[in-house]
Amino acid sequence: MRKYIIKRLLLSVMILFCVTFIIYALLRCLPASYVENMAMQLAMKPGAKPYEEWLSQLNASYGLDKSILPGYLTWLGDAIRGNFGDSWKYTVPVLQQFSDVIWLSFIMGAIAFVLQLIIAIPLGVIAATRQYSRTDYAVTAVALIGISLPTFFFATILKLIFSIKLGWFDLFGLVGRDYAQLDAMGQFLDKANHLVLPIATIVIVSIGSLMRYTRTNMLEVLNADYIRTARAKGLPEKKVIYQHAFRNTLIPLVTIVGGSLPGLFSGALITETLFSIPGIGFTSYEAMRIGDIPFSMFYMTFMAVLTLAGNLISDILYAVVDPRVRFA
Amino acid sequence: MDDKRDEVNVKDESKEEASYSLNDDRRVKVLSPGALVVKRFLRNRLAVVGMIMLLVMFVFSFIGGLISPYGQDQQFYRYESQMKEFAGVVRNDDFRYTAADGQKFDSVLQAKFQLAYQKKENTFEYKDITYDVQEEGTDFYSISSEGTMLAIAFKDIVNAEGEEIPFDVKFGALKAYTNGETSFEAGGTSYTLDEDGNILEGENVRGYISRFVVSPLENGVDISRTFKEELEATINEDGEEFVFVDEDGTEHTYEITYDPTTLTWSVRQGTETYVYDTYSRPGKTHWLGTDTNGMDMLTRLMYGGRVSLIIGFIVVIIETVIGVVLGGLAGYFGKWVDNLIMRIVDIFYCIPSLPLIIILGSAMDAMKIEPQIRMFYLMLILGFLGWPAITRLVRGQILSLREQEFMTATEACGIRVSRRIFRHLLPNVIPQLIVTCTMSLGSTIIMEATLSFLGLGVKFPFASWGNIITDVNDAYVMTHYWFVWIPAGICLLIAVLGFNFVGDGLRDAFDPKMKR
Numbered sequence: 089m090r091k092y093i094i095k096r097l098l099l100s101v102m103i104l105f106c107v108t109f110i111i112y113a114l115l116r117c118l119p120a121s122y123v124e125n126m127a128m129q130l131a132m133k134p135g136a137k138p139y140e141e142w143l144s145q146l147n148a149s150y151g152l153d154k155s156i157l158p159g160y161l162t163w164l165g166d167a168i169r170g171n172f173g174d175s176w177k178y179t180v181p182v183l184q185q186f187s188d189v190i191w192l193s194f195i196m197g198a199i200a201f202v203l204q205l206i207i208a209i210p211l212g213v214i215a216a217t218r219q220y221s222r223t224d225y226a227v228t229a230v231a232l233i234g235i236s237l238p239t240f241f242f243a244t245i246l247k248l249i250f251s252i253k254l255g256w257f258d259l260f261g262l263v264g265r266d267y268a269q270l271d272a273m274g275q276f277l278d279k280a281n282h283l284v285l286p287i288a289t290i291v292i293v294s295i296g297s298l299m300r301y302t303r304t305n306m307l308e309v310l311n312a313d314y315i316r317t318a319r320a321k322g323l324p325e326k327k328v329i330y331q332h333a334f335r336n337t338l339i340p341l342v343t344i345v346g347g348s349l350p351g352l353f354s355g356a357l358i359t360e361t362l363f364s365i366p367g368i369g370f371t372s373y374e375a376m377r378i379g380d381i382p383f384s385m386f387y388m389t390f391m392a393v394l395t396l397a398g399n400l401i402s403d404i405l406y407a408v409v410d411p412r413v414r415f416a
Numbered sequence: 417m418d419d420k421r422d423e424v425n426v427k428d429e430s431k432e433e434a435s436y437s438l439n440d441d442r443r444v445k446v447l448s449p450g451a452l453v454v455k456r457f458l459r460n461r462l463a464v465v466g467m468i469m470l471l472v473m474f475v476f477s478f479i480g481g482l483i484s485p486y487g488q489d490q491q492f493y494r495y496e497s498q499m500k501e502f503a504g505v506v507r508n509d510d511f512r513y514t515a516a517d518g519q520k521f522d523s524v525l526q527a528k529f530q531l532a533y534q535k536k537e538n539t540f541e542y543k544d545i546t547y548d549v550q551e552e553g554t555d556f557y558s559i560s561s562e563g564t565m566l567a568i569a570f571k572d573i574v575n576a577e578g579e580e581i582p583f584d585v586k587f588g589a590l591k592a593y594t595n596g597e598t599s600f601e602a603g604g605t606s607y608t609l610d611e612d613g614n615i616l617e618g619e620n621v622r623g624y625i626s627r628f629v630v631s632p633l634e635n636g637v638d639i640s641r642t643f644k645e646e647l648e649a650t651i652n653e654d655g656e657e658f659v660f661v662d663e664d665g666t667e668h669t670y671e672i673t674y675d676p677t678t679l680t681w682s683v684r685q686g687t688e689t690y691v692y693d694t695y696s697r698p699g700k701t702h703w704l705g706t707d708t709n710g711m712d713m714l715t716r717l718m719y720g721g722r723v724s725l726i727i728g729f730i731v732v733i734i735e736t737v738i739g740v741v742l743g744g745l746a747g748y749f750g751k752w753v754d755n756l757i758m759r760i761v762d763i764f765y766c767i768p769s770l771p772l773i774i775i776l777g778s779a780m781d782a783m784k785i786e787p788q789i790r791m792f793y794l795m796l797i798l799g800f801l802g803w804p805a806i807t808r809l810v811r812g813q814i815l816s817l818r819e820q821e822f823m824t825a826t827e828a829c830g831i832r833v834s835r836r837i838f839r840h841l842l843p844n845v846i847p848q849l850i851v852t853c854t855m856s857l858g859s860t861i862i863m864e865a866t867l868s869f870l871g872l873g874v875k876f877p878f879a880s881w882g883n884i885i886t887d888v889n890d891a892y893v894m895t896h897y898w899f900v901w902i903p904a905g906i907c908l909l910i911a912v913l914g915f916n917f918v919g920d921g922l923r924d925a926f927d928p929k930m931k932r
Binding site: 104225228235239245247248357372373379387388391392 | 895
């Protein structure tokens with residue numbers, strides 16, 4: 089087991105190097121319009137150096153004068169030591185900006201995730217136990233509609249109904265206009281109020297896949313021989329489903345749930361952008377739009393790490409949870 | 417005749433019955449696997465609904481565009497009556513000065529006069545010279561020194577019609593006007609004043625006197641005398657609107673508003689302007705109204721559907737080709753080929769695609785790439801980032817199929833490797849492949865729409881369901897013009913839902929383990 093984990097870890101690190109290199113190379117090949125714009129601005133100032141001098145000076149200070157491979161190695165060396173450079177857009181160290189916004193994204197993600205689990209798993213189980221019934225059709229249809237709803241369209245509809253027609257929530261932002269005057273409790277409630285719509289969006293848009301996953305796995309288990317045996321023994325249907333079948337469905341569920349835990353940190357880029365919630369997704373979107381290489385580099389690396397961690401966790405969990413899968 | 421034929425038929429049937437024994441397979445209606453799949457698919461209600469949705473969307477996008485009388489980027493116009501600022505009117509409350517012929521009356525003297533006027537003094541001094549102020553009429557003064565008239569100060573303005581009015585005529589006219597007289601004499605000629613303040617030399621109008629200054633907002637606009645008179649009359653009556661017929665005989669409506677802080681009346685003219693027919697409500701000519709550029713919404717939706725569907729298909733084709741080739745190679749050859757390809761797949765899996773596409777899109781913005789070429793790049797990028805899932809699927813299937821007997825048979829027959837992979841292995845993967853492709857068509861369309869919504873995908877003038885919805889970034893459009901974005905969102909939802917329903921139905925239909 090330990091050997092397997094070590095092997096997987098090493099492999100993940102290798103993959104991470106390749107991924108970061110590819111991203112770095114891609115970013116460097118793109119026109120560094122940000123630096124050019126900045127050089128242009130600086131050169132416009134009275135008595136300033138000409139554009140070319142500024143450009144080369146800026147390139148040197150951002151490490152863009154080296155060719156791609158040495159540039160990557162420098163970046164990598166700094167990154168391993170925990171220095172991801174300064175964000176161009178936010179003009180603070182990347183890690184500082186990151187730690188300012190990540191927790192908001194995590195809280196949003198975590199609440200949405202718990203809600204998803206609470207809603208999706210029971211519905212999936214019910215749909216599977218009454219296959220081809222009206223409930224099953226309804227659950228499947230709702231799940232597919234959730235998958236098919238474009239986030240931006242759904243979020244806009246929510247805004248139209250709840251913010252404009254009913255006036256319950258604000259259209260944008262994390263805090264209201266009179267946030268500064270509120271006491272601690274009021275501030276907390278204000279923030280919570282602003283998070284309702286984004287979280288609702290995330291939950292509904294992403295609930296479908298978990299619902300269907302539960303249903304498919306439950307169906308598979310229900311067709312298994314040991315369920316037939318349990319029924320043949322004369323066990324009550326409730327016991328068959330919730331003790332024999334559901335427990336076995338938990339194996340793939342735990343695996344996938346464990347695997348998506350790191351994803352809670354990744355933030356919901358589209359939703360945060362739509363609602364202007366200053367989480368990691370919105371922050372990086374803004375940075376990426378203007379070509380902020382240090383921040384984009386960090387964000388993409390972070391995302392890659394999360395994906396790798398998710399895969400690793402789900403593989404290990406699979407081995408831990410399911411006694412039939414054991415690695416030599 | 418009839419009886420005979422019936423007999424023959426009966427005979428035939430009995431013959432058929434007789435020729436097969438009871439347990440003969442031919443007595444049972446046998447369906448091919450394909451027909452079974454179709455049957456199972458058609459029995460699934462959701463899948464059939466999905467199929468209908470897709471058909472509707474395809475007809476709507478591909479045939480609708482041909483039927484629609486409008487073009488994708490045809491703009492419509494309408495006449496709109498707009499009130500435009502036309503002129504400002506001020507009631508003159510400051511003294512204005514005119515120096516007598518050959519004299520000077522500079523600003524220092526003007527200020528001195530002003531002081532004297534306020535203190536109600538009859539003289540003022542400047543540089544040891546004494547000036548006399550003589551009140552000639554209401555708000556009309558003459559300034560003289562040692563008996564010679566230097567200048568006049570007045571509030572009622574004398575406007576010349578045609579040639580300049582000489583000083584003495586002006587003086588005479590003002591004196592008569594401010595004292596309520598109707599005639600005066602100047603320079604040996606006699607003039608009359610009529611009720612409207614016209615200065616008449618015989619029948620000739622030399623000019624007129626009025627308290628109001630009308631200044632047109634635009635340069636080069638000549639404001640006629642009659643217009644001014646009408647305006648004055650309306651202002652005196654506290655009217656707010658009047659209609660004026662100009663020389664060409666066209667009627668114009670003017671609105672007058674008074675601004676008490678600046679003591680001005682502003683005159684606004686109603687003009688017909690030819691504008692883009694933006695955000696017009698749904699009606700007979702435009703069933704779904706028009707958008708922000710004055711283009712027909714329904715037609716844009718049709719063309720947008722075409723773009724979205726075509727992009728979806730091309731992206732999925734690219735994904736599938738790369739995925740099937742690489743997956744087939746990895747699955748069939750195994751060992752280092754498999755290892756290499758699967759590591760590449762791992763790497764691609766790890767690349768965060770949405771951020772990457774956003775960065776590439778922003779870069780394309782910066783490079784100002786043409787919308788059409790951009791669309792091709794978009795398809796290539798989406799296709800190139802999407803293949804790993806298909807590779808994994810194909811490889812997994814082939815790994816298990818490879819060990820089955822029929823593959824040993826192909827090997828024993830000495831069939832070429834490429835033929836073995838593409839003729840014997842891949843056809844067995846096709847069911848799963850079709851399901852995955854159908855589902856990924858849906859997700860690709862959502863991805864494209866999301867990017868277009870963010871302004872990073874398909875760009876104007878091309879329509880796409882995503883970039884039609886972009887208008888909601890303007891909160892006013894979102895709340896007031898539902899017909900601009902809701903239909904596009906519904907189209908998007910129907911198309912994607914159709915693909916997902918069909919994909920789901922196909923999955924069930926292809927799966928022989930499924931009951932029913």
